Amino acid sequence: MHRYYTIGDGMGQINMVSDAGLANEYRLDEIDRRILYTLMDDARNTSAPEIAEKVNVSPATVRNRIAHLEDHGIITGYHADVDFERADGRLTNLFLCNVPFTNIERVTTQAGTIPGVINVRELMGGRTNLHVLAAGEDTTELRRIGRQLSELGLEIEDEVLVQDETQYPYAPFGPDDGQDVRLADSISLAGGTEVIDIAVDEDAPIVGRTIQEAVQADLLEDDALLIAIERGDDTITPQGNTEIKPNDIVTVFSPDREKKPTLEAFKEKDSSTSTVST
Numbered sequence: 616m617h618r619y620y621t622i623g624d625g626m627g628q629i630n631m632v633s634d635a636g637l638a639n640e641y642r643l644d645e646i647d648r649r650i651l652y653t654l655m656d657d658a659r660n661t662s663a664p665e666i667a668e669k670v671n672v673s674p675a676t677v678r679n680r681i682a683h684l685e686d687h688g689i690i691t692g693y694h695a696d697v698d699f700e701r702a703d704g705r706l707t708n709l710f711l712c713n714v715p716f717t718n719i720e721r722v723t724t725q726a727g728t729i730p731g732v733i734n735v736r737e738l739m740g741g742r743t744n745l746h747v748l749a750a751g752e753d754t755t756e757l758r759r760i761g762r763q764l765s766e767l768g769l770e771i772e773d774e775v776l777v778q779d780e781t782q783y784p785y786a787p788f789g790p791d792d793g794q795d796v797r798l799a800d801s802i803s804l805a806g807g808t809e810v811i812d813i814a815v816d817e818d819a820p821i822v823g824r825t826i827q828e829a830v831q832a833d834l835l836e837d838d839a840l841l842i843a844i845e846r847g848d849d850t851i852t853p854q855g856n857t858e859i860k861p862n863d864i865v866t867v868f869s870p871d872r873e874k875k876p877t878l879e880a881f882k883e884k885d886s887s888t889s890t891v892s893t
């Protein structure tokens with residue numbers, strides 16, 4: 616686990632942090648993971664409506680989820696990827712440094728203030744526990760950056776010119792090959808119970824019905840309890856007269872993990888998905 620700092624701004628690539636303090640306050644579901652994957656793939660040219668179409672929710676829900684991911688420190692920023700070699704032929708150099716653990720946060724912050732430093736990566740262990748990426752017009756400028764880094768109290772163990780760097784989205788957050796996106800996310804609780812989040816398809820049988828009408832039509836099982844509905848920016852506490860609408864994200868409580876609730880009511884009629892798997 617490490618902290619990841621990027622110096623600069625823009626709208627090309629998202630930064631994510633795995634610092635346990637903030638991330639543990641927010642549990643990612645399948646919708647969050649798909650949003651993160653799409654933004655990591657191309658944050659600059661991806662709109663909320665485009666993401667919404669991929670994950671079967673409304674654009675307002677996507678914008679709301681992104682705001683939550685930012686507020687909880689999971690998305691930490693957006694920046695442009697720059698090819699410095701094409702930008703006036705500048706060189707990019709990676710400094711592999713060692714910093715005493717007690718000084719690493721101070722040095723990380725100060726290193727980012729050195730002109731030419733564009734990225735500082737703090738690692739949890741190993742001899743080279745601080746990686747500093749810098750760009751300069753020539754080797755003379757890179758040596759100047761190296762001297763300024765040394766003055767902060769770190770040791771430069773090695774350095775190398777970077778030829779190329781390619782960013783990729785995190786595959787486990789993306790769709791399986793050929794997968795039809797029908798999102799359902801579940802979490803198992805103590806006592807054999809389970810909570811399931813399911814996105815409502817536009818042509819689902821339950822769309823346009825109230826919860827009471829859905830029960831009367833045998834679309835919902837008697838022991839399935841709807842505990843929340845996420846609709847755009849709002850979270851609704853369901854009542855008997857609450858109408859289910861397309862792209863709602865419905866949280867269903869199942870008291871018996873072995874008997875998984877039927878999800879056909881929330882999916883398109885031609886969907887083969889009837890239960891959620893774990």
